[in-house]
Amino acid sequence: MKTAQAGTLESMDCVVSLTEGGAGNGMTVTLAGASAARFGKAMETRVRETLKKLGAVDVTASVQDNGALDVVLEARVEAAWRRLTGGGAA
Amino acid sequence: MKLRRTMLYLPGNNPNMLLRGWLFGSDGLILDLEDAVSIHEKDSARILVSRILKEGEFGDCEVTVRINGVDTEYWEKDLEAIVPCGIDGIRIPKVEGPETVKAVDEALTRIEKAAGVTVGRTKICCLLETARGIWNAYEVAASSPRVDSICPGGEDLTADLRTQRSDDGVELEGPRRRVILAARAAGIDAFDTVFPRINDDEGLVREATFIKQLGFDGKSVIHPRQIPIIHSVFMPTEKEITKARRIVEAAKEAAARGLGAVSVDGRMVDAPVVKRAQFTLTRAGLSEEVQ
Incomplete structure (x- = not known):
């Protein structure tokens, strides 16, 4: 199963890991880290919306957060998605 | 005339610095996609910088981005990601002659047109980091109306000169004088290179005083603690x-x-x-x- 990752565990950042899912399995999002307990619902919504805008359907997302703002979370989701679908970094 | 005493480099893959950098009070910011970003993170840094340019806060700072060199496969992707965000300018590393500026200028015009950004809005600062670049300083400075500043290199330039950086910076004296002459002859600004020893305040004061006397408009900065020191040197008597x-x-x-x-x-x-x-x-x- 293909996976891709983006981000770091530095302050105000997060690591987003994506794994492609089987057709029809839909989207799964799991969160852990600094803000997950307090803002988990909002963060999950943000991850799902960002993935949807990028055209993702069947994918599993895992976020390890260290205080990332929405703009950073979105950037890391996008980077991980492009790595997953584009075949590598840079 | 806007103040351009300090231009602070912010690592392009570091959200903390990218989001908070403007709070340190520099006159300008340089979001860095080049040396501060490893080759494996060029893509994620580009996306991060682009999103923060669109949604981030920068106060009154002049906002520029250092793109990757034209000898890499990244520079056009960098421009496509950042120019539509409406930045003040870009820094091009390792410029050696007008042909480099011409290639970037054409790409900028194409991207500005496609993105609905006023053509010519994105200014260029050329980093002259080789002996050839310093030698061609005037031709580079006068190569496009977009070029609003030039800046000598530090580490790369001294390596190309087959020497190393010393405490008194004697090895960069000739290049600095040539850069200021070229900038003034072309009617643009001149920035100095970074001072690498972040805990050497006395050395920084000496270097900033020297480059101010030569006529430089300001200095590139690699650490926030250098900002007030340089500002105090540039404060008129x-x-x-x-x-x-x-x-x-x-x-x-x-x-x-x-x-x-x-x-x-x-x-x-x-x-x-x-x-x-x-x-x-x-x-x-x-x-x-x-x-």
Whole structure:
């Protein structure tokens, strides 16, 4: 199963890991880290919306957060998605 | 004339610095996609910088991005990601001649048109980091209306000169003099390279004092603690402020009386001198006296 990752565990950042899912399995999002307990619902919504805008359907997302703002979370989701679908970094 | 005393480099893959960098009070920011980003993170840094440019806060800072060199596969992707965000300018590393500026200029125009950004809005600062780049400084400075500043290199340039950086910076003296001459001849600004020893305050004061005396408009900065030190060096002296006030006052009086010529202590003062005096007051934080 293909996976891709983006981000770091530095302050105000997060690591987003994506794994492609089987057709029809839909989207799964799991969160852990600094803000997950307090803002988990909002963060999950943000991850799902960002993935949807990028055209993702069947994918599993895992976020390890260290205080990332929405703009950073979105950037890391996008980077991980492009790595997953584009075949590598840079 | 805007203040360009300090241009702070912010690592392009570091959200903390990218989001908070403007709070350190530099006159400008350089979001860095080049040396501060590893080759494996070029893509994620590009996405991060692009999103933060669109949604981040930068206060009154001039916002620029250092793209990857034209000898890499990244520079056009960098431009496509950042130019539509409406930045003030870009820094091009390792410029050696006008042909590099021409290639980037054409790409900028194409991307600005496609993105609905005013053509020519994105200015260029050229980093001259090789002997050839320093030698061609004037040709580079005059190669496009977009080029608004040039800057000598530090580490790369000394390596290319087959020497290393010393405490007194003697190895960079010739390149700095050539850069300031080229910039002024072309009518643009000159920035100095970074001072790498972040805990050497005395050394930084010495270097900043020297480059200010040469005529540089400011200095690139790699650590926030260097900002107030450089600003204090660039702060005009009481004597300079007093002189500038008299020139600006005389210019106001002449304008009020409908006179074209300005006279201070019985001597005629040219328009560029008046402009310089106004800039001195701005640097001293007295811009309201310029109005």
